[in-house]
Amino acid sequence: MKLSSDEVRDIALEARLILTEDELAAAVGYINGFLDMLDRFNELDLEDVEPFCFAETMECPLRDDVLKPFEDRDAILRESAHVERDYFKVPRIMED
Secondary structure, eight states: OOOOHHHHHHHHHHTTOOOOHHHHHHHHHHHHHHHHHHHGGGGSOOTTOOOOGGGTOSOOOOOOOOOOOOSOHHHHHHHOSSEETTEEOOOOOSOO
16 A cells, blocks of 8 residues: 555645655655555464454553652643643644
């Protein structure tokens, strides 16, 4: 599967990226190289390979998620360039 320049440009616009022609050409080459690499997986004989545990169940030996507060919240806020009052300011990505 290969993507055309127009398809990559459309994907970039959906991601709110504006690419120059040189950047677009590089992105097309990079993405198509990656897709070619993924196509090589179709050549593998996976008949006797058991699925990874996530394919069947979530009963894997993973750690539990534990909510922990930051050690020094004020220092983190002080060092960030995007702080408004006591909150991180993030750019708006959705329109009203």
